[in-house]
Amino acid sequence: MVNGIKPISSRSMAERVEISLREYFAQKSFKPGDPLPTELELAAALGVSRNVVREALSRFKMLGIVEAKKKSGMVISNPDIVGTFEKVMTPEIMDEATLQDLFELRLALEMGIADLLYIHKTEKDLDELEEIAAREMKEKDNNFRISNEIAFHSKLYEMTGNNTLKRFQSLLLPIFGYVIKLEKKKVISGKVTHQDLVKILRKGTVEDFKEGMLSHLQPHFDRVRSFKK
Template identity: 30%
Template structure:
């Protein structure tokens, strides 16, 4: 069913609740549309820009909500086609939600260490698999990030997320992409508390460029090392788990070496 034909008259207004994060309110509204029959199994959702307009929310918050529903098996994204309702038997889904949510109760240190593992692997794979169009798109997304005003936290977070998500997609590994999406809500929380200066923001954009440089040369080892260097900045600034020492990660790459974790001193 075309997105524009999905019950135009239905209300998409969010429930007012300032105590709950916006992505949770969006998730609740989409669930209501499914339970109420507005959205049925197999329906294509409106495009992200249209849905963001209907809900009057930023696309980054919308995407977080969609990713939460995706992890629950309620919606799915079809590459090049958009978001679709996968299932409407939410009672069965509810049985698995508590376990999924519990799995997200991790420290920032755990979150960022897993992110480094996934994104550096994605960078290596993208160096081998990404097409020229995907690399051009990464360059455009980084330009958007570079131009984002530092004081506009939402734009900084959204443009940075767009770049990293595009890199993950460029790995052409669907399981890796699904695993990465589990981290996105927590990563956004980390970034909101980072408050980077213009100097740090520019450095981050330059590190993105360095990753792209290695990707264009199909240098998987260089791409992995450059991504490691980039992600360590946030890791060292944000990871605050006091229950275990923060690890260090050598980014020196020799002929056959990869970045290696070690004990911090």
């Protein structure tokens, strides 16, 4: 076994430039709006071709961290967190372990928003939520029921007044569907219905609601428990 073995940076130039730039941004403590050096300056400073720099910059542009305008050059800008999440959230190519993890994450969120809900809920919200729950009972068509199920839980997130949370949840929705499909199981509802939840949300305490939501999601928690290693 050789001692002075070289680890060798198997990383591509673009990847290394990405890392260097990230460090550079942090070290200079750039804020949105701050101008960046030109591509040629960066290329010269890093000792690589302009092409490689552009490949790295392209990544930052995708994340929304860098914006470029002709002539004026490039500036730092604030990234769209959820938008980026959307770009990697592709259930089809994600490994099953991560899908399960995200499914649990969604369950945790669903349970965890209770307190936020009680802080932000309004009468108007409750009326709308009630209407969604009522619509659901009238329909027999399965596809419609699923989309209504989604509408109900989405409305809950909307009621938290937290837009990031809302968008984040809507990205987790496909995961939900995908895990269910993987299991080849039918969606089983808990004992507590959506209409029950609305009733609690209107007149019950936050503890009541937490209990209710747990019952509502019980089948899913049972599934998680059955997978326990």
